[in-house]
Amino acid sequence: MNIRDIAKLSGYSSGTVSRVINNNDYVSEKARKTIKKIIKEYDYAPNDVARNLSNGKTCDIGVVLPHNKHPYYTQLVDGIMDEAFASGYRIVLLPSKFDSKTELKYLNRLRRKAYDSIIFTSHGLPLEKIYKYKQYGSIVCCQNPGEYDIAAAYTMRESSYIDALNWIKLHNFKKISILLSRDTTVSATAQKTFSAYEKVFNTAPKNELLNTNVTTFEDGYSAAKQFHANHQYPDVYFTNGDDIAAGVRQFYLDNSLEIPQLIGQENQLSGQILNIPTINHHFQQVGKLACRLAINNQTKQLPVESEFIFRQQKAIEN
Amino acid sequence: MNIRDIAKLSGYSSGTVSRVINNNDYVSEKARKTIKKIIKEYDYAPNDVARNLSNGKTCDIGVVLPHNKHPYYTQLVDGIMDEAFASGYRIVLLPSKFDSKTELKYLNRLRRKAYDSIIFTSHGLPLEKIYKYKQYGSIVCCQNPGEYDIAAAYTMRESSYIDALNWIKLHNFKKISILLSRDTTVSATAQKTFSAYEKVFNTAPKNELLNTNVTTFEDGYSAAKQFHANHQYPDVYFTNGDDIAAGVRQFYLDNSLEIPQLIGQENQLSGQILNIPTINHHFQQVGKLACRLAINNQTKQLPVESEFIFRQQKAIEN
DNA sequence: GTGAAAGCGCTAACAT
DNA sequence: ATGTTAGCGCTTTCAC
Numbered sequence: 001m002n003i004r005d006i007a008k009l010s011g012y013s014s015g016t017v018s019r020v021i022n023n024n025d026y027v028s029e030k031a032r033k034t035i036k037k038i039i040k041e042y043d044y045a046p047n048d049v050a051r052n053l054s055n056g057k058t059c060d061i062g063v064v065l066p067h068n069k070h071p072y073y074t075q076l077v078d079g080i081m082d083e084a085f086a087s088g089y090r091i092v093l094l095p096s097k098f099d100s101k102t103e104l105k106y107l108n109r110l111r112r113k114a115y116d117s118i119i120f121t122s123h124g125l126p127l128e129k130i131y132k133y134k135q136y137g138s139i140v141c142c143q144n145p146g147e148y149d150i151a152a153a154y155t156m157r158e159s160s161y162i163d164a165l166n167w168i169k170l171h172n173f174k175k176i177s178i179l180l181s182r183d184t185t186v187s188a189t190a191q192k193t194f195s196a197y198e199k200v201f202n203t204a205p206k207n208e209l210l211n212t213n214v215t216t217f218e219d220g221y222s223a224a225k226q227f228h229a230n231h232q233y234p235d236v237y238f239t240n241g242d243d244i245a246a247g248v249r250q251f252y253l254d255n256s257l258e259i260p261q262l263i264g265q266e267n268q269l270s271g272q273i274l275n276i277p278t279i280n281h282h283f284q285q286v287g288k289l290a291c292r293l294a295i296n297n298q299t300k301q302l303p304v305e306s307e308f309i310f311r312q313q314k315a316i317e318n
Numbered sequence: 319m320n321i322r323d324i325a326k327l328s329g330y331s332s333g334t335v336s337r338v339i340n341n342n343d344y345v346s347e348k349a350r351k352t353i354k355k356i357i358k359e360y361d362y363a364p365n366d367v368a369r370n371l372s373n374g375k376t377c378d379i380g381v382v383l384p385h386n387k388h389p390y391y392t393q394l395v396d397g398i399m400d401e402a403f404a405s406g407y408r409i410v411l412l413p414s415k416f417d418s419k420t421e422l423k424y425l426n427r428l429r430r431k432a433y434d435s436i437i438f439t440s441h442g443l444p445l446e447k448i449y450k451y452k453q454y455g456s457i458v459c460c461q462n463p464g465e466y467d468i469a470a471a472y473t474m475r476e477s478s479y480i481d482a483l484n485w486i487k488l489h490n491f492k493k494i495s496i497l498l499s500r501d502t503t504v505s506a507t508a509q510k511t512f513s514a515y516e517k518v519f520n521t522a523p524k525n526e527l528l529n530t531n532v533t534t535f536e537d538g539y540s541a542a543k544q545f546h547a548n549h550q551y552p553d554v555y556f557t558n559g560d561d562i563a564a565g566v567r568q569f570y571l572d573n574s575l576e577i578p579q580l581i582g583q584e585n586q587l588s589g590q591i592l593n594i595p596t597i598n599h600h601f602q603q604v605g606k607l608a609c610r611l612a613i614n615n616q617t618k619q620l621p622v623e624s625e626f627i628f629r630q631q632k633a634i635e636n
Numbered sequence: 637g638t639g640a641a642a643g644c645g646c647t648a649a650c651a652t
Numbered sequence: 653a654t655g656t657t658a659g660c661g662c663t664t665t666c667a668c
Binding site: 007012013014015016019026027028031050052053054055056 | 653654655656657659660661662
Binding site: 053 | 644645646647648
């Protein structure tokens with residue numbers, strides 16, 4: 001059952017049927033009524049794929065997601081989805097695990113018009129590669145693209161990082177551990193962390209107090225454990241998430257050790273419960289902006305301010 | 319630039335080009351080489367929408383999501399996504415807020431072949447309505463569809479609920495508060511909670527210790543606050559999430575009141591941190607199964623066991 | 637092994 | 653207002 005069948009059955013042409021379906025243009029009341037009746041009678045529904053093909057657009061937006069365990073992505077997707085829904089767009093989830101091959105496949109699907117735009121919440125692929133695909137459709141990143149002329153909405157980490165590190169400095173902490181999700185060689189976030197550190201302390205972070213590939217509570221726990229196994233005893237942890245900070249805390253708790261100062265990120269529930277200072281990156285807002293850029297196909301860069309939220313950690317932990 | 323252009327440029331027909339693109343069938347090495355060269359030279363990429371139209375399928379699965387604040391959905395989507403990715407399917411997010419009109423729109427898009435299947439992680443629409451759309455495509459629910467012959471993967475709440483409530487009974491708690499996300503009139507989960515309660519206590523839950531529309535930490539906090547304002551003093555809270563239980567706890571903490579026994583659900587990080595007993599519903603597994611049903615278009619019902627996880631709440635809370 | 641052509645189902649420009 | 657028709661771009665059957 002297609003539009004031509006309805007045309008025949010109603011005695012009108014497919015053009016008129018199309019007009020009725022899309023209720024635009026001028027159609028006589030009589031035609032509209034007759035056609036609607038037939039549509040109902042034969043339980044006809046127009047085919048969206050055919051429509052997309054004819055219109056040359058899908059109203060779909062692909063969203064590349066390295067992993068979904070991290071709240072960064074959850075919040076981002078939330079913001080993107082809100083905005084997309086409001087504009088009649090749909091979100092297609094594209095899990096990548098930072099794998100370049102997979103991400104390239106997704107970029108190629110943009111080329112193949114599987115979706116109108118693609119948003120990288122984060123990426124394994126170098127920006128250079130991504131940039132090359134700009135010609136094929138609307139591409140938006142959620143990290144500062146630097147010199148590349150790529151649309152982006154992103155959180156400005158620097159000032160809040162500096163605030164947090166200054167706070168650490170002011171309180172005279174000496175052994176500063178840093179937990180990251182990815183290495184500085186591939187992660188802009190890691191680089192930002194380092195540069196802020198250097199600005200505040202005039203020296204690079206200590207390698208022996210550094211740990212990468214940390215993304216979960218469990219990872220935080222293991223990281224703390226490992227430091228202790230190596231006889232490293234940080235007095236403060238600058239972590240990449242409240243959940244991770246909570247994992248660190250748990251290690252100390254389980255071993256009846258005094259809990260060091262913690263600093264989280266993402267303003268997660270765990271931080272709120274445990275009174276861990278955090279950094280709010282406003283990722284929902286970032287997602288909203290990214291989605292708007294995607295929809296309007298604008299090559300703009302939209303930074304969003306982040307903020308250091310201080311909380312007094314309880315001296316006695318349960 | 320389309321397949322016919324490539325055909326002309328290469329001196330072959332579009333049929334042969336199609337064969338090369340899909341590298342199936344028999345194509346001579348010579349033809350393959352020539353055509354591939356032209357494709358590369360002219361930077362041609364086949365159009366996925368046209369392909370979908372011709373094939374009559376999209377490899378997309380719509381996932382209806384009432385809200386994404388609740389971890390129930392996060393875990394479910396996680397499971398769905400894993401399975402979909404493994405099978406070359408894509409997930410299209412369909413936020414509904416339990417709104418029937420919106421959900422109906424999504425069902426109609428199934429009819430319009432916008433996606434091959436649709437999964438309801440939860441629904442506002444009555445099953446009867448959903449059932450009517452079964453003829454238009456693969457539909458899967460993530461709740462027990464009861465008498466309706468609808469595909470479903472869902473958590474078996476009853477036994478773990480009874481375990482938890484028996485534990486409550488055994489420990490002689492008397493004022494049992496129940497927090498729910500939706501009313502028994504619309505929510506199967508709420509109904510299950512009630513029936514388990516009745517089985518264990520031979521009486522219905524007390525209305526004055528009941529609260530619905532609770533979905534977040536803040537809601538939990540407010541619920542506890544409200545009970546106290548109404549001079550109701552539960553000695554145990556059976557909540558619909560660890561985060562919510564954590565919110566309840568926070569109220570007592572902030573007001574220097576003794577923290578009552580809490581029971582959470584979903585096995586969330588907050589519960590782990592605070593040692594709140596919980597119920598693990600294995601939603602990731604449910605998601606996996608639901609997705610498999612969607613892909614294979616099987617009308618099966620797959621229950622998944624849930625389990626009560628006991629944890630000793632600390633007597634002294636921080 | 638390859639080509640021709642008939643779909644897939646809809647839209648929109650043009651004609652009347 | 654309505655009809656006609658040429659797209660949109662790919663797949664697949666049927667000949668040869």
